[in-house]
Amino acid sequence: MYKQILRPLLFQFDAEAVHHFSFSSLKLIHKLPGVSSLLKKKFVLDDPRLEREVFGLKFKNPVGLAAGFDKNAELFQELSNLGFGFIEIGTVTPKPQDGNPKKRLFRLKKDSAIINRMGFNNQGVDEAVKRLRKNKGVLIGGNIGKNKITSNAEAFNDYDYNFEALFDYVDYFVVNVSSPNTPNLRALQDKEPLTQLLDHLQSKNLKKTKPKPILLKIAPDLTESQLLDIIEIVGETKIAGVIATNTTISREGLLSKAKDEAGGLSGKPLTKTSTDVIRFLSQKSNKAFPIIGVGGIMTAEDAIEKLEAGASLVQLYTGFVYEGPGLVKAINQAILDKMS
Numbered sequence: 001m002y003k004q005i006l007r008p009l010l011f012q013f014d015a016e017a018v019h020h021f022s023f024s025s026l027k028l029i030h031k032l033p034g035v036s037s038l039l040k041k042k043f044v045l046d047d048p049r050l051e052r053e054v055f056g057l058k059f060k061n062p063v064g065l066a067a068g069f070d071k072n073a074e075l076f077q078e079l080s081n082l083g084f085g086f087i088e089i090g091t092v093t094p095k096p097q098d099g100n101p102k103k104r105l106f107r108l109k110k111d112s113a114i115i116n117r118m119g120f121n122n123q124g125v126d127e128a129v130k131r132l133r134k135n136k137g138v139l140i141g142g143n144i145g146k147n148k149i150t151s152n153a154e155a156f157n158d159y160d161y162n163f164e165a166l167f168d169y170v171d172y173f174v175v176n177v178s179s180p181n182t183p184n185l186r187a188l189q190d191k192e193p194l195t196q197l198l199d200h201l202q203s204k205n206l207k208k209t210k211p212k213p214i215l216l217k218i219a220p221d222l223t224e225s226q227l228l229d230i231i232e233i234v235g236e237t238k239i240a241g242v243i244a245t246n247t248t249i250s251r252e253g254l255l256s257k258a259k260d261e262a263g264g265l266s267g268k269p270l271t272k273t274s275t276d277v278i279r280f281l282s283q284k285s286n287k288a289f290p291i292i293g294v295g296g297i298m299t300a301e302d303a304i305e306k307l308e309a310g311a312s313l314v315q316l317y318t319g320f321v322y323e324g325p326g327l328v329k330a331i332n333q334a335i336l337d338k339m340s
Contacts, residue, residue, distance in 0.1 A: 088142075250265065
């Protein structure tokens with residue numbers, strides 16, 4: 001029903017407006033008696049064979065929702081009813097910020113892709129915490145970034161604030177230094193500043209009674225030399241793993257009119273690149289750390305490829321927008337089918 005009726009209708013309107021409308025609608029229908037149970041029955045595939053233990057956490061299934069969809073932790077409970085094994089909120093920043101000027105979200109229908117230049121628009125980490133306090137059993141990742149007005153030299157302070165604010169309310173952390181939509185942010189991926197940032201967060205983490213897994217989200221545009229640096233940095237800082245990958249600045253082979261819009265590209269054009277990065281990291285590190293695979297998962301087969309390339313878990317964003325919640329169940333079913 002989603003692809004035949006809902007998607008053609010929704011795709012007639014502005015992408016960001018539709019996102020907010022969909023959020024409001026999902027929240028509203030969950031207030032109706034019995035809706036949660038109906039959605040779970042339709043979309044949740046509950047099978048112990050899907051459970052995964054990764055960086056010390058138990059996931060009900062290996063399919064998660066990537067950061068960027070539920071930035072402000074407004075809908076994680078409702079989204080979990082659509083079959084996701086975990087939800088990653090954010091990217092959050094210490095202070096609320098509007099992000100970049102609109103229009104900033106573009107569908108590339110001919111390419112099954114999205115370009116966004118949102119710019120970490122969010123209500124601030126403290127607002128997210130208020131909602132996360134009401135969490136009822138959803139495994140949550142907290143994706144953290146810096147405010148636009150914060151210089152790279154002072155970025156430590158922003159990541160510090162987010163880390164402390166979220167610590168009691170998320171199951172794992174993701175350090176986001178790979179978004180192309182905050183000026184100079186990707187410079188923090190360079191070896192020296194990235195090592196210093198991760199070392200700093202790990203030192204705070206290890207002082208906690210029960211430290212939380214810290215992951216690094218990387219860009220798909222890194223060279224092989226830079227990816228080897230990432231492997232070395234993960235080993236040196238002893239963080240829990242990597243999320244591969246964020247959106248790309250590449251525009252190779254696109255057909256849609258919106259292809260020249262500035263921002264990060266996600267969706268089908270990223271499928272192979274993301275999988276190649278996962279395979280490279282897995283092989284060159286000798287599977288030394290877990291990888292969450294994200295980028296261009298539009299079919300169950302795409303997810304299986306990422307898992308076979310070395311990912312322990314996968315996440316959806318653009319595939320969820322284009323294919324609907326049925327994709328989550330399809331991936332989990334494909335994983336079960338591979339076992340039989």
